Amino acid sequence: MKPQELHQLVFNFRAARAVMFAVQAGLFEELCQEDLTIDELVARLELHRVSTTILLETLVQLNILNKQGMHYSVAQDLRATLRRDTAGSIANLLLLDANHWSNWSVAEDFFRPGQATSFAYDRQSNFAVAMQQGVGEMNVRLAQVLLAHAPRHIVDVGSGPGLLIEQVLGTATDLKYTLVDFARTLDIAKGNLSAYKQFDVNFLPHDIVLGKLPIEADCIVISRLLMGFDETEAKQILGNICHGLVHNGVLVINEFDTDTKVGALMSLDMLVNCGARVYGRDQLAKLLDELGFEIVSEQATTVFTRALSAKRKGI
Ligand SMILES: C[S@@+](CC[C@H](N)C(=O)[O-])C[C@H]1O[C@@H](n2cnc3c(N)ncnc32)[C@H](O)[C@@H]1O
Incomplete structure (x- = not known):
């Protein structure tokens, strides 16, 4: 095989x-x-x-x-x-x-009958590693999408272990970067980006559901973030993110494409496991429209994910 x-x-x-x-x-x-x-x-x-x-x-x-x-x-x-x-x-x-x-x-009961302990599983660390695997060239392509907007400050909200920013840093070390996530996840990102300490790389622990982004940037990216949230929270997140975007800035949303087999199955997986869903292009366009944004371009980042770039209407 x-x-x-x-x-x-x-x-x-x-x-x-x-x-x-x-x-x-x-x-x-x-x-x-x-x-x-x-x-x-x-x-x-x-x-x-x-x-x-x-x-x-x-x-x-x-x-x-x-x-x-x-x-x-x-x-x-x-x-x-x-x-x-x-x-x-x-x-x-x-x-x-x-x-x-x-x-x-x-099933474990039949393989280790009578034992009180379960097979070892640490959800947090497993999740962080799983996020790094199985996405092929996604971050390479997403980095290209970001750089095509000629940004000066890239903020990655829900950055996870920092692999996207590491990818961008591979070609552009002269920009400002801020990674936003929970403190424990940012610790993993700090380890992954330790080779870039001399550059303008910042780590901001922040819960994006609960509060507006407390910094400003001309390019904010969210990759595989919204799919973990129900519609009310997804709206809240987008509103909190847009608060940190300068007037002519660009918001890049990288998500699974629900018009593919993998993307549709992922949506069902998110529904059953988190009560959430993957938001399709039309749903994202509607949410963005309500915030005064419109999609200005879109690119496939793998065969089952795509990045939508959005700006304030009329920009
Ligand atoms: C599915 S992972 C995606 C990680 C990375 N963006 C990627 O595409 O590989 C979602 C990330 O969002 C973070 N996250 C979830 N809820 C968050 C919140 N309320 N505020 C900030 N980050 C959050 C998680 O900790 C996790 O690192």
């Missing part, structure tokens, strides 16, 4: 889990019989509208559902497989597996 094939194999669990959940929720039973709009579906199954939209859009990206105008339908070739009452159905097996899935959370 090749590394790329292994990558594909293990990450397919997200797609598999989404399909199983859709079976559990009864989506296919309805959509195999007739094409329905989101409003019709949520009314019939008594589901939450926003969450159901995220699930349906993911199933569209997986080519299991088709969407025509406002209507969703199950791809014709899959109907007999996804209905529970047909000879060739796998829906009952999927339902069984969906309910067995939760047993993996206690």
Whole structure:
């Protein structure tokens, strides 16, 4: 097996889990019989509208559902497989597996019976390392997007371990940089950027949900930040960030692209794990519009992420 094939194999669990959940929720039973709009579906199954939209859009990206105008339908070739009452159905097996899935959370009991301690796992440090892996050239491309705006001061809000700023510093050491995150995360970033101590690199511990950015800059970037927050908090964050942007400054938002399979699955993952979602281009455009901003350019930073650059309207 090749590394790329292994990558594909293990990450397919997200797609598999989404399909199983859709079976559990009864989506296919309805959509195999007739094409329905989101409003019709949520009314019939008594589901939450926003969450159901995220699930349906993911199933569209997986080519299991088709969407025509406002209507969703199950791809014709899959109907007999996804209905529970047909000879060739796998829906009952999927339902069984969906309910067995939760047993993996206690699987450790069979491998270390009688032991009180769990497999070692430190969420904070694992998260920091996981953030550095699996994004390929994303920060290289995002650094190019930032530098194309010819900034003098780049602020990276939710900087994580500082890999984006390290990337920019690789080509531009004459700018001012500020990394904003929680103090504990900034300690990791300080370690990663220790080779750049002689340059104008600053670390600002700040909770961007709770307070306005207390500094000003002509270029502020947020990368994979908004997807951790519900819409109320996302609005709050954008408002707090814009406060620190000089009048003709640029705000760069790098997020997963919900019109891709990976991006849609990530949105579902954020929903289930944080009650949040990945905001698509249209949702971001709307949030920015409410703050008096408009998107001025956009670039892909990987095949499943893209950076939107926004400025105050009329700039
Ligand atoms: C998903 S990581 C992304 C890190 C980095 N921007 C990247 O794309 O690799 C989100 C980062 O936002 C930070 N963060 C989350 N909530 C925050 C808040 N309220 N204020 C400041 N930073 C926050 C987290 O600590 C984490 O480092």
